[in-house]
Amino acid sequence: MSDDLLSGLREIGWRNWDPIGLLAAGEQWQEKSFADEYDDYLRKVAADFRAGGSIAQAVEYLLRIEREHMVLGVRSGQERRAEATAQAIQLYVARSAHIEDMHDGYVPASDFLVRAANGEVPLTGTEFAEQNLRLLIGYMSDADTSNRDWATLLLAGLEIDTLAVREALLKATQDCDASVRAEALLGLAERDSVLALPLVLHELERSECGYGTFQAAHAIANPSLLSGLRKWSGKGSTPGINDEINDAIAACEAALANSK
Template identity: 50%
Template sequence: MAEEVPLTGSSFARANLQRLIEMMRDDELSNRDWATMLLAQQEIDTPEVRDALLLAALDENNVVRAEALLGLAQRDKQLALPLVRAELMGDIACMPLFEAAETIADPALAPVLKAWVEPSDDKFLDRCALDALTACQTGNI
């Protein structure tokens, strides 16, 4: 998209948005991942976009789910809260999931985030988890 493909404002843009949403259901993981990330980053907030992100939040791949949850958190923190909490209780977490938790900044996430702040070999991810925990403990970002 290179920030040049419109997603709103015309029939051409509407067709682009539809194609992006369709790619979120593609058989190829890399297509689902990129499409979900791109839609999550947009400021578009319609029922159709939320539905697409909710569906992607159920994807078999944890990165796709995390990207979708970040997009949902940016649109509706209360809707995303239980989904992010459930994902944090799993065995795998990635940066967009911690970003979603940080965006939500709800103290209810602090107990499940504590398990992720133990030092690991990935200092960047450790920092993301700590930033999310801090936001949730203070209730703001």
């Protein structure tokens, strides 16, 4: 695993999990000598997802590590932290695989987007980055599908939630390409599940859905999605997609049970 990918896993682990509680509020893991404390566990979860593992399996593993291997027992909030960590790693693995596709030949036509995907173009933090962000959003309306796909993926994955970002993602949910729509739906679901819910409901009724659509449904976990999700059960193009559909169904069923 590259240093960049490991850094992303560490960010997830310290932000969402940290079962021992080593990192105090306001501290940065990058500055600590124990930054690698959870590497083996996070790598294992990521590897399992790459092999087609499910959210439920990842949650079970993280709970077992915390309760038995670390001998911390059953504590309040464990399930919530484990599920948040598993979901974040699953999404991270999926997006990392998309980036790795560039090395297998699927690259955007735009050199700017190639550099952005490789982390060579700043998109936040400076006036220059703001200009790059506007250029990125512009590519979401490009005539080339690969440019729209990559631009939407990159925007959806940024930790930015502005009116301009939401408007761009909303527009992309109407794209003619299912993958572009799926990336946009996932980006919206991560920012505002209420806004994304009717759009995901509509998307599930289409004849083609991208992987991100099922991830968005999983993130929203609203019982109203069950009917649309069940129509797709077992119809994914890969085992990993079918697992995500099943995970989304399970999350919606759990929300239904909890509402009674």
